[in-house]
Amino acid sequence: MGEQAEEDGYGPWRVLLTAAVQARAQRELAYALMLPLMAGIGLVHLVLVGVSVLMTANLVGVPMLAVSLRAARGLGTANRRLARVLAGVPVPDPLPFRSTRGMVNWVGTALGDATGWRAVLHGMFRLPTAFVAFAAAAGLWGGGLLLLLCPLWWQSFTLAYLSLTGWPGAVLMSTAGVALLLLAPWGVALALAPERMLARSLLGPSPGDMRIRRLERARALAVDDAVARLRQIERDLHDGTAARLVTLAMNLGMAQEELDDAREPERLERARALVDGAHRSAKETVAELRDLIRGIHPPALDKGLETALATLAARSPIPVRLKADLPERPAPAIEAIAYFCTTELLANVARHSGAGHATVDVRGRGGLLTLLVGDDGVGGAAMDTGSGLRGLTARVGTMDGTLDIRSPRGGPTVITVELPLRM
Numbered sequence: 524m525g526e527q528a529e530e531d532g533y534g535p536w537r538v539l540l541t542a543a544v545q546a547r548a549q550r551e552l553a554y555a556l557m558l559p560l561m562a563g564i565g566l567v568h569l570v571l572v573g574v575s576v577l578m579t580a581n582l583v584g585v586p587m588l589a590v591s592l593r594a595a596r597g598l599g600t601a602n603r604r605l606a607r608v609l610a611g612v613p614v615p616d617p618l619p620f621r622s623t624r625g626m627v628n629w630v631g632t633a634l635g636d637a638t639g640w641r642a643v644l645h646g647m648f649r650l651p652t653a654f655v656a657f658a659a660a661a662g663l664w665g666g667g668l669l670l671l672l673c674p675l676w677w678q679s680f681t682l683a684y685l686s687l688t689g690w691p692g693a694v695l696m697s698t699a700g701v702a703l704l705l706l707a708p709w710g711v712a713l714a715l716a717p718e719r720m721l722a723r724s725l726l727g728p729s730p731g732d733m734r735i736r737r738l739e740r741a742r743a744l745a746v747d748d749a750v751a752r753l754r755q756i757e758r759d760l761h762d763g764t765a766a767r768l769v770t771l772a773m774n775l776g777m778a779q780e781e782l783d784d785a786r787e788p789e790r791l792e793r794a795r796a797l798v799d800g801a802h803r804s805a806k807e808t809v810a811e812l813r814d815l816i817r818g819i820h821p822p823a824l825d826k827g828l829e830t831a832l833a834t835l836a837a838r839s840p841i842p843v844r845l846k847a848d849l850p851e852r853p854a855p856a857i858e859a860i861a862y863f864c865t866t867e868l869l870a871n872v873a874r875h876s877g878a879g880h881a882t883v884d885v886r887g888r889g890g891l892l893t894l895l896v897g898d899d900g901v902g903g904a905a906m907d908t909g910s911g912l913r914g915l916t917a918r919v920g921t922m923d924g925t926l927d928i929r930s931p932r933g934g935p936t937v938i939t940v941e942l943p944l945r946m
Contacts, residue, residue, distance in 0.1 A: 547611065548708035554609035555660035555711055558653035558718070561602060565646030568598055572643055589630040592639035596620060599642030599726050602649075606722040610715055617728040618735065637729045645725040652717040659714030663707035670700025737920060774801040828858040832865055832883060840873050841881055848886040853944045860918050861885065861894050864926075864940050867911055868896040876900025876936060887944055894940040902934035915940075 572591045578584025606612040617638040633639065673696040774797045823831035829847040836843035853861070865883060872881045878900030885894045904912070905928060916926045924942035 545708070548711070550609045550611070551708070551711050551715060552660055552664060554605060555656045555715060557605065557609075558649075558657050561605070562646075562650055562653035565598065565602075565649065568594060569643070569646050585634070586626075586630055589633035592633050592636055592643070593620070595642040595646070596636065596639045599638065599645060602642075602645065603722065603726040606719070606726065610719055610722070612719045612722045614722050614727045618732045637731065641725045641729060645721055648725070649718065649721050652721055656711070656714045656718050660707075660711050663703055663710045667700045667703035667707055670696050670703060673697045673700065734923070770804055774798075774804065824855075824858055824862055827852060828861055828885065831858070831862050832885060835862070835865055835869065836883060839869050839881070841878060843869065843881045843883055846882070846884045846886075849892075850887060851944065853887065853892050853942070857892060857922060857942050857944065860922060860924070860942060861892060861940065863918065864894060864915050865896060867915055868938055871904070871911060872896070872898045872900065872936075875904075876902075876934075878934075878936075890944050892942045892944050894942070895937060896940075897935055897937040899935050902930045902932050902936050904928055904930035904936050904938070 568591070572588070572595070575584045575588035575591045579588060600616075603614050603616070607614055620636060620638070621632070673694075777797050823834045827849075829849055832847065833845055836845045852858075865885075869881060869883070872878050876898045878898035881896065881898040883894075883896055885892065887893075912926070912928070919926045919940055919942060922942050924940065927939040927941075928936075929938070930936035
């Protein structure tokens with residue numbers, strides 16, 4: 524039905540006609556009508572904060588100001604939840620208030636609470652935005668309802684226009700009321716835009732809190748990634764290298780037994796075959812150990828990131844165009860993360876993208892190392908498509924870096940990693 528309506532050209536009209544009865548419009552109307560109450564409470568609180576600031580001159584207002592800032596945090600919590608539930612603003616919660624024991628410590632922590640001060644600023648700046656949103660809601664919804672019911676009340680008032688036009692004028696005014704009600708949800712949503720912007724800017728975590736939260740999340744992911752990598756190395760050593768060494772020891776033992784009595788040609792031939800097998804097994808074990816060591820710390824990085832990436836591009840199963848511009852060498856930990864990110868991303872290109880060629884662009888500017896890995900494949904890469912990209916995000920986040928994915932369906936894919944050049 525919906526698709527047919529779109530094909531017939533009725534889709535936009537249906538959206539317009541049903542907007543007023545949608546749950547979102549009703550929530551936004553309730554939010555706009557509650558704004559004067561919340562703004563009034565905020566204004567009273569601003570007065571208390573101002574009085575506390577003035578009284579800090581004789582130290583009496585210091586604890587009062589601390590209490591006012593704690594109250595501001597609580598008022599900000601109420602405003603944040605209302606904005607989240609009714610206005611649909613995805614405002615995350617700030618970090619909780621933490622203070623050590625003792626009244627002096629509590630007062631000091633409260634006075635330095637950035638969340639409380641930001642809530643005070645929100646109460647100060649939201650007065651005009653609350654007035655605009657309430658006026659829009661009252662004017663559009665209230666005026667629309669008043670005009671819609673015009674045929675019921677016009678005879679009770681001596682309005683010059685209606686007295687001249689009579690019922691036709693009342694019907695015309697009622698039609699205007701219908702139009703106003705149809706436009707009311709859009710008008711209220713537009714009038715709430717400044718209020719939403721204030722909520723996002725001042726009621727959520729501060730930039731410092733966001734950085735702390737991002738680093739904590741990255742640290743947790745990095746720990747999980749490190750545990751997973753250690754378990755993978757353990758499995759590789761147990762199932763591969765250790766098993767080959769056991770076989771090597773058994774073959775050498777049997778060869779020794781054969782050589783103890785090598786007078787018979789047949790036993791000498793068996794001993795030679797056992798030694799040959801042990802030799803092959805030793806070479807394969809050495810190769811596996813080299814691969815494991817390369818996975819822990821690639822030897823190519825000893826000559827610099829540019830050389831390591833050139834080696835990586837040459838080993839790729841698909842053609843890779845490398846462009847490097849590094850005026851200064853990054854820190855060793857940054858080089859390692861950039862190398863492993865490139866390794867994982869090129870492996871994803873080879874396995875999943877169906878691309879004909881890939882590009883790797885690394886450059887250092889303004890204290891940042893920027894790594895771009897792109898391909899001309901089918902696209903569709905996303906953070907939730909696998910654990911590989913999540914692991915890379917964890918690695919990058921441990922160094923306060925970022926990872927951005929641009930991979931529309933049909934391609935191309937460009938993944939950007941930004942890291943500080945120095946730790």
